[in-house]
Amino acid sequence: MKLSMLRNVVIVGIGTALLAACDHNDNNRNMPEPEPEPVMLTYEVTIENISAAQPLSPVAVLLHSDQTLWQVGESASEALEVLAEGGDNSDMLAVDGTLATESGSAPVGPGSNESYQLTVSDEQSAYLSVVTMLVNTNDAFTGITNKALSDLAVNDSMTMMLPVYDAGTEANSEAAGTIPGPADGGEGFNAERDDADTVSYHPGVVSSQDTLPDSVLMAEHRFDNPVARLIITRVE
Amino acid sequence: MTRSNLSRLLLSAVLAGTAVQAHAVDVEVEIQNLTRGIYFTPLLVTAHTPDQSLFNVGEAASTELQAMAEGGDISGLETAAMAISADIVANPAGGLLLPTATTTATFTTSDSNTSLSIVAMLLPTNDGFVGLNGWPIPQQAGTYTVYLNAYDAGTEANDEIRGGGSPGAPGMPVPPPLEDLIGTGGSGVTTTISNAMVHIHPGNIGDADMMSGQSDIQNTVQRWLNPVAKVTVTVTE
Numbered sequence: 370m371k372l373s374m375l376r377n378v379v380i381v382g383i384g385t386a387l388l389a390a391c392d393h394n395d396n397n398r399n400m401p402e403p404e405p406e407p408v409m410l411t412y413e414v415t416i417e418n419i420s421a422a423q424p425l426s427p428v429a430v431l432l433h434s435d436q437t438l439w440q441v442g443e444s445a446s447e448a449l450e451v452l453a454e455g456g457d458n459s460d461m462l463a464v465d466g467t468l469a470t471e472s473g474s475a476p477v478g479p480g481s482n483e484s485y486q487l488t489v490s491d492e493q494s495a496y497l498s499v500v501t502m503l504v505n506t507n508d509a510f511t512g513i514t515n516k517a518l519s520d521l522a523v524n525d526s527m528t529m530m531l532p533v534y535d536a537g538t539e540a541n542s543e544a545a546g547t548i549p550g551p552a553d554g555g556e557g558f559n560a561e562r563d564d565a566d567t568v569s570y571h572p573g574v575v576s577s578q579d580t581l582p583d584s585v586l587m588a589e590h591r592f593d594n595p596v597a598r599l600i601i602t603r604v605e
Numbered sequence: 606m607t608r609s610n611l612s613r614l615l616l617s618a619v620l621a622g623t624a625v626q627a628h629a630v631d632v633e634v635e636i637q638n639l640t641r642g643i644y645f646t647p648l649l650v651t652a653h654t655p656d657q658s659l660f661n662v663g664e665a666a667s668t669e670l671q672a673m674a675e676g677g678d679i680s681g682l683e684t685a686a687m688a689i690s691a692d693i694v695a696n697p698a699g700g701l702l703l704p705t706a707t708t709t710a711t712f713t714t715s716d717s718n719t720s721l722s723i724v725a726m727l728l729p730t731n732d733g734f735v736g737l738n739g740w741p742i743p744q745q746a747g748t749y750t751v752y753l754n755a756y757d758a759g760t761e762a763n764d765e766i767r768g769g770g771s772p773g774a775p776g777m778p779v780p781p782p783l784e785d786l787i788g789t790g791g792s793g794v795t796t797t798i799s800n801a802m803v804h805i806h807p808g809n810i811g812d813a814d815m816m817s818g819q820s821d822i823q824n825t826v827q828r829w830l831n832p833v834a835k836v837t838v839t840v841t842e
Contacts, residue, residue, distance in 0.1 A: 441639055441835075442705035533830070535641050541825045569705045570639040572828040573808075580812045580824045594830050 407490035411605035412518060414471075414499060417482040417598040422589040424550060425511070425597065426456030426502040428473035430485045432495040434466040438514040439500075439568050445536045449500070449568075453510040453536035455549050455557020456502040468493050476504065486604070494519060499599060504550030505590045507543065508536040508564070509571050511597050518601070526602035530595035533571040540564045543574060543584035553585045570594075630714055632742060633839040636697075636723065637707040640833050642826035644703060644783065645735060646677025646726040647696035650710040651686045652718040658739050659686075659722045663802050666758040668772065670724070670803075674734045674758035676770025676778055677726040692718050701728070701780075714742060723753070723836065727829075729777050729787050729822055731765065732758040733806045735834050748839045752832035757806040764793040765809065765820035777821070787822060788815035805831075 412432070418425050429452065431438075438461070439449050448460035462470045471485040489495045500512035511531045521527070535541070540563050546555040575581035578588045632652065638645050651659070659682055660670050669681030679695060686693050694710035702708055702725070720739040727733040736756045743749055757763070761775065767789060768776010779787060794810055811824030822828075 441637060442707060532832075537641075543825070565641065565704070567705050569641040570832070571830065572641040572826065573830045575811075575813075575824045575828070580810060580819075582813065592830075594832070 407492050409488050410491055411488040413484055413486050413602045413604050415482055415484040415600040418477045418479050420479050420592050420596050422479055423503040423505050423592055424476040424478050426476055426504050427458055428501040429458035429461045430471040431467050431498045432469040432487050432489050435496055436466055438498045441568050444566050445538050445568050450538040451558045453502050453508040454539050456504050468495055505552040507541045507547055508539040509533050521603040523603055529599045531597040531599055532594040533596045535569050535571040537565040537567045538562045543581055543586050545585045552590055629716055631841045634710045635837040637835045638702045638704055639835055640704050640829045642704055643829050644701045644728040647679055648725040649679040649682050650694040650723050651691045652714040653691035653720055654717050655720045657689050659724055660803050666760050666803055671760045671772045673724055674726055674732040675761050675772055728783050729827055731763045731777050732761040743840055746841050751836045753834040754831045755806040755833045757804050759801045759803055762796050762798050765822045766791040766793050767821055790817040791821040792819050794819050
């Protein structure tokens with residue numbers, strides 16, 4: 370018997386049992402209906418780094434109530450600034466309104482991928498945010514925020530190609546000492562905001578091999594959109 | 606009948622239904638400049654019949670498109686759009702659309718005007734523009750998102766130095782606030798047009814020198830990666 374047929378049989382069986390239960394309770398119409406047991410929903414989130422030479426900092430994955438964690442045209446939150454300048458996801462994972470969170474254990478290198486599983490109950494409307502820094506930059510990050518998952522049935526999946534954002538909190542100087550990734554080993558988060566102070570799409574890095582002689586970045590650190598692929602699957 | 610045949614039949618029924626039901630809809634077009642440091646000149650937003658277009662990739666720019674792409678002047682395109690009974694919203698932002706800023710154009714389409722086109726010049730560039738070419742407006746109520754690329758009109762060499770905005774005038778127009786945001790004294794990146802047809806813009810090169818160098822464009826700020834604009838279309842009946 371095929372698995373799908375087996376499932377149908379099981380579902381029919383449950384239906385019959387429920388009908389039988391209803392018959393049995395005919396004399397107890399005034400009894401309150403028992404609260405339905407919450408169903409647990411599990412999502413698997415996979416991120417693939419498709420850049421040339423931009424490791425992605427330990428990924429922050431959050432299921433949360435309806436809220437955007439950043440918006441093009443708005444000022445970055447301090448939690449986002451901390452992540453986008455230094456790759457530290459701890460403040461982002463601690464934002465209010467989360468239902469479940471996962472943190473990447475290590476950076477996801479170019480050509481690599483990592484998967485995370487998060488579970489919530491169906492009584493909660495879950496929205497997904499994923500965010501990670503391109504570590505060989507001043508303050509570039511990628512991700513998605515406030516993606517509604519309610520339409521996803523079991524085994525459904527969706528794939529998204531992610532653009533690169535500029536947090537707008539640190540000038541894209543590419544100068545020695547300002548980039549935390551292996552291309553420089555410089556400073557991460559700095560509370561000073563010396564750029565547009567507005568989240569935008571990223572203009573791209575220039576590199577010393579292009580027209581920025583003082584850049585610590587090389588041709589391979591340049592990137593284009595998209596920079597990562599995200600696959601979201603409801604597994605339960 | 607197999608299922609695939611049936612779904613094909615259903616699909617053609619749906620398509621036929623759509624064609625019959627093409628009707629006036631209320632359209633709200635929200636346009637956001639996604640870039641870090643590129644300004645959009647006054648936008649032209651039009652709904653027109655599917656057989657018309659403001660530009661076509663791989664074809665030479667019209668003189669009206671050239672005037673828009675080199676100097677931000679949409680009056681020629683607006684006149685042409687009126688001549689074909691397009692629905693038009695000109696300059697919804699009331700001037701430049703700043704980096705990351707949003708503007709909204711609202712109109713009711715005439716029955717046969719089911720294609721949406723949008724253009725505006727990108728500053729600082731020589732003849733770069735953001736464009737949407739004949740996007741089919743859904744007849745079904747809902748919210749739809751489209752991302753737009755940057756095009757090169759192919760009518761002016763991308764020398765990336767200060768100049769004029771009249772068609773044929775070399776160099777880039779630099780209205781305020783651009784005059785204070787770009788460099789000066791650049792020697793010029795190139796004097797040749799590599800592709801005289803409308804094409805995807807190769808991007809600004811710029812340089813790190815505000816007083817000389819090859820370009821008057823700031824390389825860390827006034828570049829972009831596609832897409833450069835997000836368009837959110839809300840259709841109501």
